Each structure stands twice: as structure tokens, then as C-alpha cells.
Amino acid sequence: MMTRANFLTEYEKELKIRYDWAGNREKLEKIMKKCNVTLSSATIDIHGAACGAAWHAIGGKGKPTYKALQDLPLN
Numbered sequence: 001m002m003t004r005a006n007f008l009t010e011y012e013k014e015l016k017i018r019y020d021w022a023g024n025r026e027k028l029e030k031i032m033k034k035c036n037v038t039l040s041s042a043t044i045d046i047h048g049a050a051c052g053a054a055w056h057a058i059g060g061k062g063k064p065t066y067k068a069l070q071d072l073p074l075n
Contacts, residue, residue, distance in 0.1 A: 002058050004072040008036055010054035018050050039069050 015022040055064035
């Protein structure tokens with residue numbers, strides 16, 4: 001289902017798979033908190049592999065855009 005909550009869940013999974021730093025719980029929580037807050041202000045890297053993979057995991061087509069992420073329902 002394409003919701004912001006599902007995107008954030010998939011994004012966190014992808015970060016853990018792709019980046020060693022994501023194994024640090026404090027760093028990951030800090031990034032996820034910022035991501036959750038800033039999705040609407042377009043400050044995450046939508047061109048990164050983790051973002052694209054999370055987008056596709058929730059059913060997104062093509063590449064994610066800030067508008068598409070901002071328009072996702074919260075739940």
C-alpha cells in the first residue's frame with residue numbers, strides 16, 4: 001500500500017541493507033526521525049538507491065519525486 005508510513009518502513013529496511021552506519025541504532029533513529037519530519041520539506045535524497053528501492057517496495061512506479069512522497073497519505 002502506498003502510504004508514508006509504509007514508505008518509511010521500507011526506507012529504514014533499505015538503509016540497513018545498504019549502509020553500514022545504519023547498524024548504529026542512534027544514528028538510524030535520528031535519520032528516520034528527520035526523514036519523517038522532513039518528507040514534506042523536500043530535504044531527503046530522493047536519488048539514493050535506498051529511497052528508490054523503498055518507493056518500489058510500496059508500489060511506486062518510476063523514480064520517486066518529492067511531490068509524490070509528500071502526497072502519500074500518512075497511514
